[in-house]
Amino acid sequence: MRVRRVRSGLKGWGGVGAMAALCALALSFVLLLPWTTRSPGDGATGRAGQGVADGTPAADAACKDPEKRTPAPSTADGPTIAAIKARQGEKRKLIVGVDQNSYRWGYRDPNNTGAELEGFDIDLVHRIAQDILGDPDAVQFKAIPTNQRIPAVQEGRVDMVVRTMTISCARLDDVAFSAPYFKTGQQVLAPKSSPITGYNDTLARKKVCTATGSTANGKLVEDKDAGRIASSVVIAAPVPNQLDCLVRLQLGEVDAVVTDGALAASQAAQDPTVELKGAAFTTEYYGVAMKKDATDLVRRVNQILVQYRANGWQASYDKWLSATLGSDATTSRPPAPQYLTTG
Structure with a gap:
């Protein structure tokens, strides 16, 4: 099943990009080994206006606009x-x-x-x-x-x-x-065949990928700690680059990706086997x-x-x-x- 998913995800231009990204993923981990210090601001989310659809803004309780x-x-x-x-x-x-x-x-x-x-x-x-x-x-x-x-x-x-x-x-x-x-706003990206429908209970017991230092990672960790998403959601070890999440999704190593909707839409254009799930849940x-x-x-x-x-x-x-x-x-x-x- 995994082989079929990888093959279907590596067709056309997106396949070329994904194959290149596989190499880039391995190389990036090697090149970034010395860079282990995270900035205090990495992974943080910030409030930025009214929510999209029925969602709420990404929020820092002590911050506004x-x-x-x-x-x-x-x-x-x-x-x-x-x-x-x-x-x-x-x-x-x-x-x-x-x-x-x-x-x-x-x-x-x-x-x-x-x-x-x-x-x-x-x-x-x-x-x-x-x-x-x-x-x-x-x-x-x-x-x-x-x-x-x-x-x-x-x-x-x-x-x-x-x-x-x-x-x-x-x-x-x-x-x-x-x-x-x-x-933009945060959204969920997952295989079209996935039962995941958005940033909701369908993420329970699913493994989710985000990038280190991204607002998506900060939001996911914050919401899990606060009980706003299921405690069984598995937050995968963050990756250095956002595209690495798409590669992991294609390889079947994670079940979903959380990232900016604008980026997720571009990734869905690269791989016709994945799609945006649900509306944006931050602004x-x-x-x-x-x-x-x-x-x-x-x-x-x-x-x-x-x-x-x-x-x-x-x-x-x-x-x-x-x-x-x-x-x-x-x-x-x-x-x-x-x-x-x-x-």
């Missing part, structure tokens, strides 16, 4: 931007942490010559580079695993992370975020993560997002996400931004 805790837009150059512009020659680039395995978000299409990074997040990176450095291609991309997004920013390995990263209160202790650029917003003291850079990105939402966001959505999330982008559009009055 983290997506509004960002400084007002500005075009002024400060010390952070000045340092980026001062880079010389080939090093005069914006260094950005991204994903290279999230289909239609940040990925390499093997069918394209050169297999350059592309996707919704990548479009935004090019727009930011255009504004700051005058060249949309003045970017050094660094592939960052889910569990290394915060450390990469804190340690200065990247100027920012644009990688389907949810704004949360706990993460605001470690990094600064831009205003939201996308709205979350993606933001660009930067160092806490890089206020000038955060302000500039917020200014870029004002322009991008008006001219660029919809075109990028239509190109990359309409096929998986639907032609109506209303539910994915970020809310009108609200900013801190100081800072």
